[in-house]
Amino acid sequence: MRATHRQSVSRTVGRSQSDPVRKSASVAPDRADLAAYVANLAAELASLARAADLRTLAYLTDMVRLEAEQQCAILEAMRHQENEGNSRN
Numbered sequence: 001m002r003a004t005h006r007q008s009v010s011r012t013v014g015r016s017q018s019d020p021v022r023k024s025a026s027v028a029p030d031r032a033d034l035a036a037y038v039a040n041l042a043a044e045l046a047s048l049a050r051a052a053d054l055r056t057l058a059y060l061t062d063m064v065r066l067e068a069e070q071q072c073a074i075l076e077a078m079r080h081q082e083n084e085g086n087s088r089n
Contacts, residue, residue: 031071032072032079035072036068042062045061
């Protein structure tokens, strides 16, 4: 099960550095999108951990979620500022 999970995650998000799709900027997700994706995954993991009464794992995955949400907000704000700057020029 563990190898299958890793394979599905690598197909979904992480491609190897030699993968031509990853090298293409138009196809690769931007950092804000990736942070949002991590936040969603962490929220699901925290929910699973709480349901299994794995309190420490629930806490840690909630911390991951919070950090990912914060990074997403920062990156979105930076993108917004860049877009405003580009529209003024």
